[in-house]
Amino acid sequence: MAMISRLPGPLHQRWDWQLQGACRRSDARLFFHPSGERGRAHDAREEAAKRICGDCPVRAECLAHALSVREPYGVWGGMGEDERRAVMGPARRGACRTA
Numbered sequence: 299m300a301m302i303s304r305l306p307g308p309l310h311q312r313w314d315w316q317l318q319g320a321c322r323r324s325d326a327r328l329f330f331h332p333s334g335e336r337g338r339a340h341d342a343r344e345e346a347a348k349r350i351c352g353d354c355p356v357r358a359e360c361l362a363h364a365l366s367v368r369e370p371y372g373v374w375g376g377m378g379e380d381e382r383r384a385v386m387g388p389a390r391r392g393a394c395r396t397a
């Protein structure tokens with residue numbers, strides 16, 4: 299689960315970018331792996347999601363959001379879970395309370 303305390307408030311201006319996401323016209327199951335998915339099936343699904351992100355007009359906003367809230371699941375801004383984890387580094391205990 300994302301760090302809820304790091305989510306931006308309810309101001310619609312901060313969330314409007316989501317209305318322009320290319321994934322709104324796609325099957326959401328492409329962006330989040332089903333339980334137990336591994337190997338080639340995982341890679342193929344994730345690559346398909348990333349291709350959609352590649353043409354998305356709000357890719358930068360999406361990735362910035364996912365990194366800022368440390369979104370742990372799914373493809374966001376063209377990056378998969380492992381890629382984002384590599385960029386973000388390990389979560390610090392208590393970080394959500396002090397941020």
Ligand code: SF4
Nearest residue numbers: 319321351354360375
């Ligand atoms: S970058 Fe990808 S996940 Fe983010 S809004 Fe665009 S299509 Fe959706």
